[in-house]
Amino acid sequence: MPPGGPSWTTMEKPKSLWGTLAALLRYIGEYRWHIIAGIVFSLVSSAALLIAPQYLAVMTDGISDGISSGTADLALIGGAGAVLVLLYVMSMVFSTLQNYVVPRASELNGDAMRRDLSKKAFRIPLRALDRMSTGNVMSLFTNDTDTIRTQSAECICDTVTALTMMVGSVVMMMLTNSTLAIVSIIPVAAGFAVMLTIIKRSQGYFVAQARSLGQMNALVEELYYGMDIVNTYNDGERAMARFEEINESLYRSAFRTRFATGLMPRVMDLVSNLGYVLVCVFGSMMIL
DSSP: OTOOOOOOOOOOOOOOOHHHHHHHHHHHHGGGGHHHHHHHHHHHHHHHHHHHHHHHHHHHHHHHHHHHHHHOOHHHHHHHHHHHHHHHHHHHHHHHHHHHHHHHHHHHHHHHHHHHHHHHTTTTTTHHTTTHHHHHHHHHIIHHHHHHHHHHHHHHHHHHHHHHHHHHHHHHHHHHHHHHHHHHHHHHHHHHHHHHHHHHHHHHHHHHHHHHHHHHHHHHHHHHTTTTHHHHOHHHHHHHHHHHHHHOOOHHHHHHHHHHHHHHHHHHHHHHHHHHHHHHHHHHHHOO
């Protein structure tokens, strides 16, 4: 048996994903006003960015008409430009407010979670701790807690922002030109399908990376505090073999996760370029 007890690093899926999410939302509900404010700021910032291109189009049309006729409507162009600047400044201000409020909610939530975990640790039965290695306990208390702290509130606001921008962009494109909007949406939909496939296939790699990281933390923690026992029983070779095994597993899973993570931006770049080419081709055909 290793010095810190048996290694207990099996990754378990939640019994109910939606139940777990609901419990997390209830947990961070104490800071709901911060999150609600962040969502409102995000909506205002996104709305300003969605409306701005309409005034940019007014400016462009005014300049184009002025070049054709020889007399530009400076009042129209100046008014559209002033509104455009105001919208961009408004978007920047509300985005900055969101970036202030939401991280504050995340940090407050993380502070409360660490306090609750500290209190919970003193109530855990000893027999439960005996089944867990010291390093794995430390990994759960630090890595997992820090992940929840940094991602909880940000994910909510980022999701709202992404949905607002996606729906708003589709509506604005449909109002501008439905044909070009459909042409633009097709490659984006195909890109989302490819990304969902990549995410589905790479999910196991992230689970394996988390499992290997927990095992590595557990082994290093146990060997560090139990080095005297390892030397006394001449167990160094077995410990080194175990380290090499976990290290190799961590290397493979980490490489695959990095590859999958790096592949998604490349796919989106390809989709963006294809969409640009299709819009140019169909736009040229519509003009001709």
